[in-house]
Amino acid sequence: MEWETVIGLEIHAQLATRSKIFSGASTAYGADPNTQACNVDLGLPGVLPVLNREAVVMAGRFGLAIGAGVERRSVFARKNYFYPDLPKGYQISQYELPIVGRGQVTIDLEDDGTKVIGVTRAHLEEDAGKSLHEDFHGMSGIDLNRAGTPLLEIVSEPDMRSPKEAIAYMRKIHTLVRYLGICDGNMQEGSFRCDANVSVRPKGQAAFGTRAELKNLNSFRFVERALRFEVERQIDLLEGGGKVLQETRLYDPERGETRPMRGKEEANDYRYFPDPDLLPVEIDDDFVAALETSLPELPDAKRQRFMEQYGLGRYDASLLTANRATADYYEALLAAGGGDPKLAANWVAGDLSGALNRDGIDIAQSPVDAGLLGGLLARIADNTISGKIAKQVFEAMWRGEGDADAIIEARGLKQITDSGAIEKIVDDVIANNPGQVEQFRAGKEKLMGFFVGQVMKATQGKANPKQVNELLRKRLS
Amino acid sequence: MSLNRADVEKIAHLARLAITEDEAEAYASDLSSILALVEQMNAVDTQDVSPMAHPLHMAQRLRVDEVTEVDQRERFQSTAPHIEAGLYLVPRVIEQG
Amino acid sequence: MYDKTIAELGAGLRAGDFSSLELTQGYLDRIRRLDAALNSFISVVEDSALETARAADERMKAGRAGPLTGIPIAHKDIFCTQGIKTSCGSRMLDNFVSPYDAAVVSRFREAGAVVLGKTNMDEFAMGSSNETSYFGPVRNPWDTERVPGGSSGGSAAAVAARLAVAATGTDTGGSIRQPASLCGITGLKPTYGRVSRYGMIAFASSLDQGGPMTRSAEDAAAMLQVMAGFDPRDSTSSEQPVPDYGAQLDADLAGLRIGLVQEYFDAGLDPAVAQSVRDAVEEYRRLGAEVVEVSLPNSALAVPTYYVVAPAECSSNLSRFDGVRYGYRCAQPRDLEDLYKRSRAEGFGAEVKRRIMIGTYALSAGYYDAYYLKAQKIRHLISSDFRRAFETVDVLMGPVSPTTAFRVGEKTDDPVTMYLSDIYTIAVNLAGLPAISVPVAPAQNMPVGLHIVGNYFAEARLLNLAHRLQQVTDWHKQAPAGFV
Known part of the structure; x- marks a missing residue:
């Protein structure tokens, strides 16, 4: 039955x-x-x-x-x-x-x-x-x-x-x-x-x-x-x-x-x-009238607004509006120059939430407040650092080492966007790996990841991955 | 409504009063005569009458939410029958959620 | 000295004719000498009384005395008094020293009144003869073979016997007025909500009301002036402004309309008591009032209704006495249920247990509508009777009690007969109205009380009526032989 x-x-x-x-x-x-x-x-x-x-x-x-x-x-x-x-x-x-x-x-x-x-x-x-x-x-x-x-x-x-x-x-x-x-x-x-x-x-x-x-x-x-x-x-x-x-x-x-x-x-x-x-x-x-005016925006309404105003999907919007403190943080982040709403959403739901959970901290007490995180996201948006480097910077910020710009400066994490410099490294990688180059040219496309990895390693992750990809393709074809 | 001994025992249990069998008989008789008095109410039709819980036609006053009480545990527990470590002790409570 | 009014004693104190210490010592001596015959006190607090008296004398010298400063009074043992045993006439609270003061007690403390002790009472105020007290019955000073009435019998006997200038009482179904009537003193039950119930151990919360018990209406006015007023700690306390009760005592009665309640002059009323009441009503006619007959058609239902409402509320109010946090705990409880059942069975007396059981039954599943809800509806009818009556008259009059004081033991075997002692007083509590008992001509050499019922918050009018009668009669000045 x-x-x-x-x-x-x-x-x-x-x-x-x-x-x-x-x-x-x-x-x-x-x-x-x-x-x-x-x-x-x-x-x-x-x-x-x-x-x-x-x-x-x-x-x-x-x-x-x-x-x-x-x-x-x-x-x-x-x-x-x-x-x-x-x-x-x-x-x-x-x-x-x-x-x-x-x-x-x-x-x-x-x-x-x-x-x-x-x-x-x-x-x-x-x-x-x-x-x-x-x-x-x-x-x-x-x-x-x-x-x-x-x-x-x-x-x-x-x-x-x-x-x-x-x-x-x-x-x-x-x-x-x-x-x-x-x-x-x-x-x-x-x-x-x-x-x-x-x-x-x-x-x-x-x-x-x-x-x-x-x-x-x-x-x-x-x-x-x-x-x-x-x-x-x-x-x-x-x-x-x-x-x-x-x-x-x-x-x-x-x-x-x-x-x-x-x-x-x-x-x-x-x-x-x-x-x-x-x-x-x-x-x-x-x-009752006084109660009505004191009522905050409720979760359903907030989620709907986040979807409409920030172009977020239902899933992201639900995560961000699950509690008021998170929603407030997100909106403060956007106001602090967090740039792309989707990127900001990923950071809040991803690295930030992860760190908060790991250390058992409330978002309202986060050592990386919306202003700090906004500074970091701004450096991703203007290509100063890659997303991967940004994770390093975030961890440093979490440990209280300063704001994003200070950390990037102190650690020399600024992305290499000078194509001449990258070209030289790309050429070195190609010259040092003739076997892989031969296999790649024979159709083993998968090896692209290997070359990218080699370039990134040589630049300590500071090369712009998009740029590296483009240059490698040009040289290897 | 006349109450028998079993009724009285049930009521006494609800009210958590220990009673002996003899007492139960006596209470059955006393309570039955009180109920006979009380049932004179049945002479009146109250179909259209609303109940009156209270003599005052007033609404509940609301208190400002502020902490006004200080710890007086020692004073309050000075006449308690059995305390330990600031707790009131009772025979073991069986789990009740 | 012991016949003086509060005002006279106050004047004497202020003039330095005597000190509060002397006055207090005098009363304490009287209690020691005379109370063995009456048993009107459960606790006498000599040391604290003398200490308060000294402080009152200081206050007197500093010119900060009020009308009650230095006046020796007694509190019914139902009012919580910090540091003093508050037993409520029960074994359950025989060991209970209250950690806080009732609102009424604080008010008298602030007024500088001297508290001589706590008066005996029916257990948890359940009784009409003061025979249900764990501390033994109180005797009527007019005839110690007879009861003083109840439940405020200790206060009534103490005031009548001049063992205190005045006392507090509480009235749930007649517990101030009936003992006042049986002991020949003045007892006022104020409008529900007039006097704070905070710290007054609850019997039936929607009916209970504290009030003064005194030798004269003038004293009652002085006492009520202290007791009455808004208290934020009692949700049922009224915010109505408190008038100056003393200022209206002499008001003219010309044109006042008195309603004589015809249902109260029924077959159950002792003819001699009826005659005393009618004679008093005649005095009012002579004072210019107009007397008409009125009807309260649902009067006969008051006692049945009360014996549902009051026990129902009491069954719940008395659940807190469980042997856990304070009060009596049985020896060697086997388990939790045994702790509850034996502590309560051993801590409460028979009448209290009867009422708890009746109330438990009236509220229990399947019987709520037939008993409790029905009673609340009839309560509405009874209240409406009064409302209609007050559309045509200013006050209502009748007897307080159907008989004079009965013999100790006479009614203890039959609870229902005992309940009918309050047949004329109970409806007033159901409606929440103020009422007063005023001494009139005795019957069979025992005191009789005239019952005057007023509209809501008409305490000043009741005191005025009582005072005017006391200016043309001297029944209230009579003292029982042996207690002069």
């Missing part, structure tokens, strides 16, 4: 506010345990929540970016359950009336097509603390620093039909929240987390199959692996005459498998009701 996969994702994005959603405690990551948990975060008797305006603004930006807008009235509700990392015994969330309603995003498919994925809703809620399981004499330690960090939970429709689509959607949301400046997207620190609902059904069947909820998917790689494993598992189960259970499963990255979560066997009854400590959030036209 042919099976169809159905996936929906719930993404939790920690909002990049300075203080918590309902208290004035810091949200900074990595502090000593419980030093950023104030009386409100600890759920001390008598404390009350007051909503952080910036969390509302950030949620609103997201709503506008996915075409959902901002709900004029949203309500916070309590989700009641007991867990040691949940200090009040309830999580303040939104239930019936979320701040962001139905929207959508477009993802790119592998075959160059696109697909629209529906976003059911996005709502504001508070994050829980953390349980640390290192052995404290058989006990767990609770750190509530994270408790109260604002989260935007983004719930998709079950619109994805493969793990690849799910990843594309997740990347799209990841790009979007970082563009909007509402989440740092750091998956390692848990700023961007994902749960997935997965089911399979016979191709052509309208009704959904029974779904499993996968948790603990905290990297793009894990999401894809977990989804693949789970889809296979469900298909095997069904084909073997078994049934998929509706359950929560945990992904174990070490074993590369999903397994049912212990301790959640009982059905949850969260007893949601409107939080009486908070009033309805009412958003007026002015608030």
